[in-house]
Amino acid sequence: MRAFAVRSFGEAPAIRDLPVPAADGACLLRVAYAGVNPLDNNNLARLTASSAYPYVRGVDSAARPSSACRAARLRHDHDGYR
Secondary structure, three states: OEEEEEOOOOOOOEEEEOOOOOOOOOOOEEEEEEEOOHHHHHHHHOOOOOOOOOEEEOOEEEEEEOHHHHHHHHHHOOOOOO
16 A cells, blocks of 8 residues: 555655555545645654554545445445545
8 A cells, every 4th residue: 555654663655566555444434535644743753762653644645445444334334434
């Protein structure tokens, strides 16, 4: 996956190719468009050596749930899913 991320402490954030994370019961989203928000800069400024890396940023996006997520949602009929 491509993500705006920091791979290690002290490294500048950039668009990087990273492995797709395991879903572990969560839904994966396919992001079509993403923006950089001032909140992203604030969060990046607070990184420490003990933060979890890679640290992926991006709070604004236009995305669709993966097909596995859509199937799970249809089985459970969650409110708010469109």
